[in-house]
Amino acid sequence: MLNLPHNLKHAIKTLRLGDWLIVAGSIIVIIYLFQTLWSSEHATKVQIRLGDKIYATYTLNQQRDVHVHGPIGTAVINIAQGRARFSKSPCHNQYCVHQGWLTRAGQAAICLPNQISLELIGENKPYDSLNY
């Protein structure tokens, strides 16, 4: 019967430089294809901005309350089940809280008075900028 480990050992031993080049080349091609083709519009992370700085980026794959201290007070950002939202904000209009849950990559909620924004990030951004 075939003794696989032995055959494998033997095969590897007899590989020549050219074979190795082919193996290496194939691995490079596979990695390249994986990087270019494996993408989806699924949101995987939420990026929180405070003023003109990126405050933090969190994976959506967790349950978490993030407290962010903005110019007019502390906002609470909820992350749960692949979604994110403003759950509390000190701003007057509460537009940001009313936006509700963000679920898809590219979705964003902005709190202008408190200068905090959330944006869901996926592998692929559906657009470069939002017109509103």
Next chain:
Amino acid sequence: MIYPRFHYIPSRLRSRLRLLTTLLLLALLGLAIFGLNAYNKEPLYHSQSYVFGTLVDISIYGEPDERARLLSNQILQDFQSLHHQLHAWKPISENQPSELGALNHAFSQGKTPVSISPQLAEMLTDATNFSVKSHGLFNPAIGHLISTWGFQRDEFSVVNIDDDKIKALVKNKPSMTDIVIKNNKAYSNNVSVKLDLGGYAKGYALDMAADYLRKQQVKNALINIGGNIIALGQHGKKPWRVGIQHPRQPSAIATLDLPDGWAIGTSGDYQRYFTQNGKRYCHIIDPRTGYPVEHTQAVTVLISPQTHTGVLSDVASKPIFIETAENKAQAAATFGVKNWMVIDQKSNILVSKAMAQKLHWLDTNVKFATQP
């Protein structure tokens, strides 16, 4: 081809050489992946800031990061000084009103001409032309009405709606044509004129930023001031792509490609508004009645390259928003706008024929009508 088989080397060394060759190949592989990643990283600079009382979002493609950062900071500084100059209700400091504030004060006092900067003179002349063209529907002279409705504040809350006061303010007929500008001096024939350039300044700033970047030989950039966007060049091999906000959902309703030199603007009832007794009062006021427009949720206009592309993206959506459904297409035609989309209060979507060909709906089940 002859591969090295090391048969001339003692076997003791042979295995070491093989190990070395393998390691070398692995190192090469690592280098290749590293190189690919570096190649995949786009030369895209992106910044977001709160200036101009809103969110400013600048993307620059194909410039070294450091240069892009300096350029974008310069733009933000220019926006900030324009903001101080044109602010309709905030003085620069306690004793120093904004240039616009000082002018408004002079207007309210009578017909004594006051000096204004050549830049402001040019803006007011330009805004007057647009106002006349729109038959007064675009009217930056109704600052008193806007302030009565509580929209000249950083945050909007319920106001006491004073019907008599609104009636009186409309009756005064403040108009851009009341303003007389000569040799960089201005006065108003009507004391009820109070300028609020809220529907003009963002567009002006877009043109200013685009001109600046072109002068600096920047080929590719996307500038977004509070939702109004202008494009320069493109995003690498693809055009810049923008999303259009859904007026009632926290997501985009559609996307479209913004070619070199084009601009897009939206007027909506969902950014500045307050609700009272379940009724929504938005910041877009019909100068003919003095009351907020109720029949429309959003109007988007796409502007082809011309002298004032940015300004037009800001100005042209207002008359279309204010006009009733049957007159909206005519209002668009007045400004030569071929690409527009209207979403009315029942969320019915009407799209011009030219625009329909450019939109990519994100919700594939969306229902919309096309205006020939």
